[in-house]
Amino acid sequence: MDRLPVAVIGVGHLGRFHAQKYRDHPRADLVGVYDLDAERARVVAEEVGATPSTDLAALLARVKAVSVVTPTLTHHDVVRQCLEANVHVLVEKPFTATLDQADELIALQKARQLVLAVGHLKRLHPAIEHLRSLNLGSPRYIEAERLAPFKPRSLDVDVIMDLMIHDLDLALHLSGSACTDLRAVGVPVITDKLDMANAWLDFDNGAVGTFASSRVVRETSRKLRLFWQDAYASIDFAANSLSVSRRHPAATGGMIPGVDTTQVDLPRVDVLAREVDNFLVAVETGDRVFCDAEDGRAALALALQVQKTTLDRFHAGMRGR
Structure with a gap:
């Protein structure tokens, strides 16, 4: 079975755990980790056996799916760049900062026919x-x-x-x-x-x-x-x-x-590992993801x-x- 090339965007406290789950997953090939803090990217990349990156466009050209674990205010811009590069996305909650941002991403995700999951892992x-x-x-x-x-x-x-x-x-x-x-x-x-x-x-x-x-x-x-x-x-x-x-x-x-x-x-159960597995299965099979973008929008709206x-x-x- 060919492994899916993946990356983690944002490797702070939680992003580091995402990187570990992809490293350990038999379906995933953790190509790289991205962070604005080059030293943080280097440290986490060394831990998980990936390549550190501070060039998001270059990294997106090498992968099929990513976790976005950046501050909430950046979710819209980062996820938009991923979808425009035809990359499937698992984004941490909250989905976005505003409903207009959520609606724009949902429209883009549907147009590109990509998986867009939101990390309501409970x-x-x-x-x-x-x-x-x-x-x-x-x-x-x-x-x-x-x-x-x-x-x-x-x-x-x-x-x-x-x-x-x-x-x-x-x-x-x-x-x-x-x-x-x-x-x-x-x-x-x-x-x-x-x-x-x-x-x-x-x-x-x-x-x-x-x-x-x-x-x-x-x-x-x-x-x-x-x-x-x-x-x-x-x-x-x-x-x-x-x-x-x-x-x-x-x-x-x-x-x-x-x-x-x-x-x-x-x-x-390692619920984060289960979340990553569910996302990767959805990317490979087209099955419905555990929490899709419209679910994430509903939680955000409330x-x-x-x-x-x-x-x-x-x-x-x-x-x-």
Whole structure:
């Protein structure tokens, strides 16, 4: 089997991990890594056995697919250059900075008939895959909590685009429904952008959801709770755990009469490696990718809506002082 020539554009903290996954993948030939920081490109290239590059056009002429792991504000320009060079793209989330940028890239991707995937990799987590296999339908209530200690990276975006967008995407993915109304609050704490935010969403199928995010807490928490009419699921992404409770008239001995709870034995999975594999398979076979550009646009649109609502309320409060 011929290996697909690939590259990674942007090899900072996360881009380095993308390079490692391509290096280890049997379908991929990691031709090069690109970064504006020539020394960073050299160091990562040496680690993964690739060629460092600071000439994007020259690198694109040598590959068929790339990961774009650059700051969000550069996604539109970099991905556009890749698509115009007829190169398939996996771009980290958020997809772009604006919806107009997303629409331009989607139109270009369709015209060129290329794969354009967006890195909402939580869709590939074993807990989410297990819940989909149960065919429980759309959850009626969604409760998400994504909290993290402060780290001096990804500061080009606020906490909504950095953290909350993961859970907003999962809500759209699992519910198959659009948001019809929302309330949101948030504040800057350490940076000049929102570092904490909470949102309350209504969906057009009657579901509701609450979303809490922070990047300035002491301990990490990545939890998702989902409620159906006859079932409840609790995911702890940090602990790789999933419990599912379902109504069962014969159930005894549990905390709630008539409810049977199962602790699901989840495999330990390298979700980023799974993301890269799914992307490469889609490039080779034409199969639908795990999160396509239109999915990425939908998550971006909802995150931007939450962001605007939060900022409007914050600035109104500041003016009222």
